Amino acid sequence: MRAGIWSAAFLCSWLTMPASQARAVEVWQGEAVILQASGCNAPANDERRNVGVGTVVKSVLRPRLVSDNGNDTRVSFTHDSGALMAIVLPGGAMPAATSAAFGATHSGLIVANRGVDYIGFAQTPRTITSDDVFVRLTGSLEDFLFIDGCSVTFRATYTKRPAE
Amino acid sequence: MKMRRLLMAAAIVLLAAFEAHGETLYVGNAFLTSVTPQCGKTAAVGDAYRAIYRPAGVNIGNGADSHFSLTSTRANVTMRVPNNSFQQNVNYVAQTVGSSVKIGSHAGGILGWTESGGGGGVNISVTTSLAKFFGVKSCTATIDVYLTRLPAS
DSSP: OHHHHHHHHHHHHHHTSOGGGOOOOOOEEEEEEEEEEESOOOOTTOGGGOOOTTOEEEEEEEOTTSTTOOSSEEEEEEETTTEEEEEEEGGGOOSOEEEEEEEEOTTSOEEEEEEEEEEEEEEESSSOOTTOSEEEEEEEESSGGGOTTOEEEEEEEEEEOOOO | OHHHHHHHHHHHHHHHHHHHHOOOOEEEEEEEEEEOGGGTTSOOTTOEEEEEEEOOBGGGTOBSOEEEEEEOSSOEEEEEETTSOOOTTEEEEEEEEOTTOOEEEEEEEEEEEEEESTTTOSEEEEEEEESSGGGOTTOOEEEEEEEEEOOOO
16 A cells, blocks of 8 residues: 555656756766886786876766666776776765776677675765766776786866766 | 608608797787767777787687787776687677776677788788777777787797
8 A cells, every 4th residue: 555655656656746957877987097007017018008197098987876877876998099998886885895897808809797896985975966067086097998916096087078 | 752751740740839829919909990879988989908819720829719908098898709810790709998997897899890811810900890899888899900920939
């Protein structure tokens, strides 16, 4: 009975919701600069895997609890259009926890749900809302871009991506 | 005679070890040349990706599975054909990370795969038609890509 009341209430509120309140995923897109790197040296003849201080990667930030973004914060890093690593921060936990990482290596291999530790994560503003245009994220994480033993510290700036 | 056999055996072991550690990768620019309307905003004619092709082959260091990965500036779809090569009427499994960090996995069909220059060549051209592109139902994309082999590392 209680479930029925809740369902009816939810349906009513949904039906009466103005179109302007239609929700969607909202993301911020930017660039991340590597400030520190260790264990990231590429093998000989494989410069495209090289990650070092000054490397810049494209990044997308999907902060938690903004519109339909869900309860977890997600961040993706794309290196040289050759490898992509997306990390899911459980409950948006900061500054440190173990993320679930997904993506593809520089060899074109699939990686799914690999645990990747991160520390020192901090976003500005601390609570991101739909009204924020410019946001920042800094932090350190291991096995960057699925390069085993590659630890990096980055600083990223993002601009809100316009609704499509 | 005995020494010659020993040297040959050592050479074979060395060669096998070298091949086991290496891998053979091809890289190229992939253009979408046609898409079905169902692709919506996910894919459009003219979209470009960096493609990484890792054809199957134990003898080239790549193992039994084939991989084909497409990365744009902010999204990736990587397809894998288990224990087979990319070819027409074979299914692939894939993982996607979308431009809004939407993560998913799916399976789809390879409706066409025309490849020339493969089998150890330096350059490979591929025209392929892939169903359920980026995991979108009824989205079929046709792709032209000219790949070149990366140096052995």
